[in-house]
Amino acid sequence: MLSWLIPYMDTTDLSLNVNIGGIQMRNPVMTASGTFGYGSEYVDFVDLNRLGAVVVKGVTSTPWPGNPMQRIMETPSGMLNAIGLQNVGVDGFITQKLPYLRDFDVPVIVNVCGKTVEEYVTVSEKLNGADGVAGIELNISCPNLDCGGMSFGVDAELASHLVTAVRAKTHLPLLVKLSPNVTDITVIARAVEDAGADALSAINTLIGMAIDAETRTPELANVTGGLSGPAIKPVALRLVWEVYKSVSIPIVGMGGIMNATDAVEFFIAGASAVAVGTANFVNPQASMEVLKGIPAYLKQANMKSIKELVGSLQVGS
Amino acid sequence: MRNNPLLNRYDIHTAILSNEKVAEDHYLLRCECAEIAHHARPGQFVHVLISYGAGLLLRRPFTIYTVENSQITMLYQIIGEGTQRLSEMSKGATLQVLGPLGNTFDIAKAPPELAILVGGGAGIASLMLLAAVLRARGIQTLGLVGAQHRARLLSVTDLKSIGIDVHIATDDGSIGHHGYITDVLAALLGKTERHRPTIYACGPHGMLAAVTKIAADFEVPAQVAMENRMGCAMGVCLGCVCPVRIDATHVEYQRVCTEGPVFNATDIVWDI
Numbered sequence: 001m002l003s004w005l006i007p008y009m010d011t012t013d014l015s016l017n018v019n020i021g022g023i024q025m026r027n028p029v030m031t032a033s034g035t036f037g038y039g040s041e042y043v044d045f046v047d048l049n050r051l052g053a054v055v056v057k058g059v060t061s062t063p064w065p066g067n068p069m070q071r072i073m074e075t076p077s078g079m080l081n082a083i084g085l086q087n088v089g090v091d092g093f094i095t096q097k098l099p100y101l102r103d104f105d106v107p108v109i110v111n112v113c114g115k116t117v118e119e120y121v122t123v124s125e126k127l128n129g130a131d132g133v134a135g136i137e138l139n140i141s142c143p144n145l146d147c148g149g150m151s152f153g154v155d156a157e158l159a160s161h162l163v164t165a166v167r168a169k170t171h172l173p174l175l176v177k178l179s180p181n182v183t184d185i186t187v188i189a190r191a192v193e194d195a196g197a198d199a200l201s202a203i204n205t206l207i208g209m210a211i212d213a214e215t216r217t218p219e220l221a222n223v224t225g226g227l228s229g230p231a232i233k234p235v236a237l238r239l240v241w242e243v244y245k246s247v248s249i250p251i252v253g254m255g256g257i258m259n260a261t262d263a264v265e266f267f268i269a270g271a272s273a274v275a276v277g278t279a280n281f282v283n284p285q286a287s288m289e290v291l292k293g294i295p296a297y298l299k300q301a302n303m304k305s306i307k308e309l310v311g312s313l314q315v316g317s
Numbered sequence: 318m319r320n321n322p323l324l325n326r327y328d329i330h331t332a333i334l335s336n337e338k339v340a341e342d343h344y345l346l347r348c349e350c351a352e353i354a355h356h357a358r359p360g361q362f363v364h365v366l367i368s369y370g371a372g373l374l375l376r377r378p379f380t381i382y383t384v385e386n387s388q389i390t391m392l393y394q395i396i397g398e399g400t401q402r403l404s405e406m407s408k409g410a411t412l413q414v415l416g417p418l419g420n421t422f423d424i425a426k427a428p429p430e431l432a433i434l435v436g437g438g439a440g441i442a443s444l445m446l447l448a449a450v451l452r453a454r455g456i457q458t459l460g461l462v463g464a465q466h467r468a469r470l471l472s473v474t475d476l477k478s479i480g481i482d483v484h485i486a487t488d489d490g491s492i493g494h495h496g497y498i499t500d501v502l503a504a505l506l507g508k509t510e511r512h513r514p515t516i517y518a519c520g521p522h523g524m525l526a527a528v529t530k531i532a533a534d535f536e537v538p539a540q541v542a543m544e545n546r547m548g549c550a551m552g553v554c555l556g557c558v559c560p561v562r563i564d565a566t567h568v569e570y571q572r573v574c575t576e577g578p579v580f581n582a583t584d585i586v587w588d589i
Contacts, residue, residue, distance in 0.1 A: 035553060045328065066555060066558065069559065069560075071556045074546075076372040079375060282374060283413075
């Protein structure tokens with residue numbers, strides 16, 4: 001929408017750099033965990049060095065096989081997934097996946113998940129000693145696990161306990177990815193901020209389901225899955241706005257961002273950075289297109305820095 | 318199966334050159350995709366963005382049916398809203414085509430004396446590019462084509478036009494053998510002892526499982542092209558997996574878009 005302005009506009013004096021909980025980024029456009037693999041998969045289409053940060057697929061203490069098929073289903077303006085965090089495990093990640101990313105000049109944030117506090121701590125400790133990891137995103141909001149995952153993200157006490165335990169074992173910046181599947185997200189947000197989180201990611205997927213009426217069976221083997229894509233953007237914006245008003249640490253906004261205008265809306269709601277997720281599946285270059293459109297908006301709005309845009313929502317009195 | 322033969326992938330904005338009904342619920346779409354046409358190998362596919370907005374979000378994967386100079390064709394079945402909408406698009410409508418993706422049928426390591434292609438329904442579409450390459454190498458090739466009924470029969474003329482003998486089976490017997498195409502396969506293998514055949518198959522899950530069993534009974538190698546719902550088709554979403562036997566005790570979920578779509582038939586765990 002804004003991209004036509006770019007060739008005619010000098011945007012060199014604009015400041016796009018942000019600091020997310022101690023991670024210095026050249027711009028505020030990141031990739032969302034689980035939608036960008038381990039970075040190498042998209043190099044034909046994305047110059048990783050131009051991203052603010054790469055957030056890799058969730059890792060666990062041991063390799064996880066993932067859920068049976070079917071795992072995904074398209075829904076109106078969105079998709080459901082129940083992958084079940086299939087991944088190579090933290091050791092496999094460090095030996096097989098991380099070396100590739102070290103060749104790039106981009107902060108690597110590792111999404112971490114587990115079934116117990118001990119598993120989260122084990123993974124975080126190993127990442128703490130790994131060369132090339134800029135930060136950890138604690139995934140307390142994956143909806144597709146029998147235990148662990150989201151159960152930590154829907155209870156303020158559990159979430160606080162987990163963040164405290166991990167905080168004690170790593171010096172890495174700690175982002176906590178919040179679940180939208182709660183009564184009041186601000187309670188969880190404040191709890192993890194108090195426990196030592198450096199930043200928040202909001203939001204993970206919304207739990208949903210799809211049914212085949214003909215066979216009266218669920219479309220996903222896991223029955224329920226996480227809804228993502230443009231369908232959830234209004235919910236994500238509302239939750240980012242609520243969290244923004246209740247914490248003082250930075251927020252990485254995500255949920256259905258397809259283009260630069262969507263991203264701008266998240267900044268206005270209070271996000272200091274954004275992550276592009278499901279859009280990567282539709283358009284491998286989505287993150288680059290989002291990045292291109294942001295300077296044009298700032299210029300048009302007479303802003304010198306992305307920081308001026310953060311939380312700039314004008315609410316009538 | 319050869320993995321990532323070239324990794325030359327392109328996302329091309331193009332326009333439909335033609336999009337014609339070729340059988341009941343089946344269409345053949347042609348478009349200009351020079352880079353994809355240049356690099357496409359048998360078994361590979363493209364991931365097509367049909368239209369933004371109006372509720373449809375994801376791309377749709379289609380096998381590359383034929384390559385003619387700088388053009389590719391896709392033979393597809395209407396199975397949902399996306400393919401329904403695609404079938405209603407006319408010449409000049411724009412698409413975004415990502416590809417070529419996935420691995421390829423392996424005919425390099427052990428060129429067969431006799432290649433038997435087994436296609437069920439729209440599955441035959443995944444075997445047409447292979448058929449052309451096999452014929453270009455002078456390998457004797459048989460085409461076994463199964464359909465529900467005569468009006469849904471695909472590709473028989475195309476296969477015959479490149480010199481392939483075609484056997485047909487329909488569920489209702491409206492043309493060819495009355496029954497499954499796998500019956501034809503079993504009967505054929507009983508008569509081809511002098512040759513060393515290889516089977517290449519694509520079609521419904523049940524058909525592929527049956528092909529695998531028949532191939533094992535006759536001790537004939539078989540490669541199958543798998544299909545699944547896809548999210549990214551780039552190997553990151555892990556949505557399109559199928560269960561693959563790694564060794565005697567281990568099974569893992571592998572991506573149809575990346576480790577596949579072509580697998581050794583005996584590696585797939587069919588009963589999960």
